[in-house]
Amino acid sequence: MSISDVVFGFNVFVLAYFIVLNSSYLVLLYSAGRELFGFMHRARIETPDELMRSPLTPSVGVIAPAWNEEAGVVDSVRSLLALEYPDARIIVVNDGSSDDTLARLVEAFDLERVEYAYAEEIPTQPLLDLYRSRTESRVVVADKQNGGKADAINCGINIAETDLVCVIDADSVLDASALATSARPFVDDPDRVVAVGGIVRIINDCVVERGFVQEVRLPRAHLARIQVMEYLRRLPRRTQRLEPDQRAAHHQRRLRRVPARRRGGGRWLRPTHARRGHGADRPHAPPPAARAA
Amino acid sequence: MLHLAIIITLLLFVVIVMLVGTLIFRRVLIGQEEARQHALYAELRPLVVGWLGEPDRLPPEGLIGSMDRRRRDVVARLLARYGTMLRGESRQRIIDYVADQGFVEALVQDLRSWRSWRRGRAARALGDFGSARAVRHLSGLVVGDRDPSVRLAATRALGRIDDYKSAAALLIALPTNRVPAGVVAQSLLDLGPHAFRALVSACSDEDVVARRTACRLVGLAGTGSSPDGMRAARTVLQARALDDRDAEVRAAALRALALLGDTTSEDVVRSALTAEDPAVRHAGADAARALYLRALAPDLIDALARELATDRPHWRLVRSAAHAWAQLAEDLDPRSVPEPVRDRALPFLREAAAGADRELRT
Numbered sequence: 001m002s003i004s005d006v007v008f009g010f011n012v013f014v015l016a017y018f019i020v021l022n023s024s025y026l027v028l029l030y031s032a033g034r035e036l037f038g039f040m041h042r043a044r045i046e047t048p049d050e051l052m053r054s055p056l057t058p059s060v061g062v063i064a065p066a067w068n069e070e071a072g073v074v075d076s077v078r079s080l081l082a083l084e085y086p087d088a089r090i091i092v093v094n095d096g097s098s099d100d101t102l103a104r105l106v107e108a109f110d111l112e113r114v115e116y117a118y119a120e121e122i123p124t125q126p127l128l129d130l131y132r133s134r135t136e137s138r139v140v141v142a143d144k145q146n147g148g149k150a151d152a153i154n155c156g157i158n159i160a161e162t163d164l165v166c167v168i169d170a171d172s173v174l175d176a177s178a179l180a181t182s183a184r185p186f187v188d189d190p191d192r193v194v195a196v197g198g199i200v201r202i203i204n205d206c207v208v209e210r211g212f213v214q215e216v217r218l219p220r221a222h223l224a225r226i227q228v229m230e231y232l233r234r235l236p237r238r239t240q241r242l243e244p245d246q247r248a249a250h251h252q253r254r255l256r257r258v259p260a261r262r263r264g265g266g267r268w269l270r271p272t273h274a275r276r277g278h279g280a281d282r283p284h285a286p287p288p289a290a291r292a293a
Numbered sequence: 294m295l296h297l298a299i300i301i302t303l304l305l306f307v308v309i310v311m312l313v314g315t316l317i318f319r320r321v322l323i324g325q326e327e328a329r330q331h332a333l334y335a336e337l338r339p340l341v342v343g344w345l346g347e348p349d350r351l352p353p354e355g356l357i358g359s360m361d362r363r364r365r366d367v368v369a370r371l372l373a374r375y376g377t378m379l380r381g382e383s384r385q386r387i388i389d390y391v392a393d394q395g396f397v398e399a400l401v402q403d404l405r406s407w408r409s410w411r412r413g414r415a416a417r418a419l420g421d422f423g424s425a426r427a428v429r430h431l432s433g434l435v436v437g438d439r440d441p442s443v444r445l446a447a448t449r450a451l452g453r454i455d456d457y458k459s460a461a462a463l464l465i466a467l468p469t470n471r472v473p474a475g476v477v478a479q480s481l482l483d484l485g486p487h488a489f490r491a492l493v494s495a496c497s498d499e500d501v502v503a504r505r506t507a508c509r510l511v512g513l514a515g516t517g518s519s520p521d522g523m524r525a526a527r528t529v530l531q532a533r534a535l536d537d538r539d540a541e542v543r544a545a546a547l548r549a550l551a552l553l554g555d556t557t558s559e560d561v562v563r564s565a566l567t568a569e570d571p572a573v574r575h576a577g578a579d580a581a582r583a584l585y586l587r588a589l590a591p592d593l594i595d596a597l598a599r600e601l602a603t604d605r606p607h608w609r610l611v612r613s614a615a616h617a618w619a620q621l622a623e624d625l626d627p628r629s630v631p632e633p634v635r636d637r638a639l640p641f642l643r644e645a646a647a648g649a650d651r652e653l654r655t
Contacts, residue, residue, distance in 0.1 A: 029312070038410070042410075114644075187473065
């Protein structure tokens with residue numbers, strides 16, 4: 001076999017590769033076009049305000065686990081309070097922070113400790129105290145021993161007594177209509193929809209005032225810019241359940257099924273939201289068991 | 294082989310160029326269409342607002358007679374929008390106008406289109422117009438259309454047409470499971486008084502989904518109905534809460550009785566607190582609290598203790614029973630809880646007492 005044969009064979013291989021690649025892109029483009037067309041027309045048919053005024057709208061518990069988030073936790077909770085949804089409760093779980101996360105929350109929302117019987121349906125690290133806000137009846141703050149992000153989420157699920165739960169990071173900012181948009185598929189197709197995803201954007205270098213994105217900008221840091229691309233290409237997907245001793249996923253993509261026994265049918269919910277990119281995002285400390293290992 | 298690969302490559306290239314060209318061409322067309330529509334909106338909106346703003350005024354020149362498709366489309370959208378916002382005489386004028394000008398007929402024609410988006414859009418517009426003539430056609434769509442989004446649009450449209458036939462059509466659709474029960478329920482709720490009598494009847498329906506939905510809605514829709522209607526509703530709901538073979542129906546009936554403020558259902562609630570299904574007991578505890586049935590305080594403690602004695606208690610039921618007890622009992626004495634589960638009950642009793650702003654006896 002001569003070199004020219006090898007070169008020729010390689011060229012054919014490259015050609016075939018690109019034919020297959022571009023053909024698959026065409027198929028994807030076609031199916032995306034069809035879906036987009038349908039989406040645009042469905043948007044015209046839908047009546048978006050219906051959920052907002054209905055007494056049948058499912059209640060949503062927004063669970064925000066927080067570990068050493070003193071810098072942004074108050075703004076994040078403020079942005080959650082601004083969500084346009086008729087029946088949403090904000091459950092912040094302070095996962096044994098060593099900084100002033102809890103103190104900032106107590107001060108900002110005039111929290112008071114309340115008597116609470118913690119029903120540990122999902123086993124978690126002990127709950128130390130539960131606080132309710134005197135000024136914002138929708139805000140509940142759970143203070144617990146450190147157990148990792150998964151454990152904090154499980155604690156939030158134990159406390160939430162809502163039809164749906166939505167899990168976000170305490171350093172994330174949700175779009176005002178995120179809950180209404182996310183809850184819609186549960187109403188429209190309750191038999192098949194068990195979870196929804198959303199579009200995640202990087203908030204670094206965007207202008208955020210009191211929990212609202214005022215101006216959208218690209219991050220200055222190269223690494224965070226790459227992360228923008230990563231989020232753009234990511235498809236929403238279903239994820240497996242978090243185990244209490246599992247180290248929390250880096251970007252908290254995971255949603256937690258609410259035990260069916262508690263709610264007459266498990267529901268998951270994840271919103272459309274913006275979050276901090278690389279550097280501003282860190283997983284919670286590993287649970288004690290993992291640390292010992 | 295090589296020739297084939299080159300041909301395929303060229304074909305791909307042509308397809309991609311055509312695709313990009315089509316997208317650009319389409320974008321230009323859409324832009325032009327949007328500009329035309331903006332101009333038409335600017336021209337027609339003042340006419341429509343002026344007409345609807347003055348009672349007894351006939352439609353102006355620009356809104357009657359023959360119109361081209363684009364103009365009709367804009368007028369229809371404007372009227373559909375105002376149709377959902379207005380009530381009374383103004384809404385009736387819109388209903389009459391769209392019927393006289395042939396809009397309803399055209400939309401009914403669109404309901405037969407092979408394009409699903411066109412059917413869905415027509416269904417929504419008919420609902421916005423509140424046209425009673427469309428009920429029959431929309432009913433067919435609710436159960437018969439192959440596209441789920443069209444079925445949803447037709448269901449929601451029926452909820453916006455104030456006609457007793459809409460309620461009947463929606464109740465027929467419930468057991469078919471072609472549309473989620475929650476969406477049908479919302480449409481029935483939107484109908485308000487027009488649906489109340491039909492809902493009371495549906496509480497005794499053969500189908501379990503229909504009974505569940507109807508019982509749930511009677512409580513929400515019934516507060517503004519006549520005394521006779523309320524009496525009939527209470528009787529039916531009490532019967533469902535006591536005897537229905539489906540636990541969810543019983544629970545829904547109990548919650549509806551609580552919403553209607555029916556304090557005569559003490560025996561029904563007491564019976565619910567001893568029911569086998571935890572959902573019924575939970576609804577019973579909530580109803581006892583909502584109706585302020587003080588005589589049921591001992592029954593609530595029994596329900597709480599029985600639940601705590603199980604291996605896997607339903608915590609929401611335990612919490613509800615404790616809170617109801619703390620509201621209703623004369624003396625918050627934890628010793629009324631049997632010894633074996635007292636320690637387990639104490640945190641819940643403390644929480645409930647604090648919630649009711651009362652002291653738990655030590």
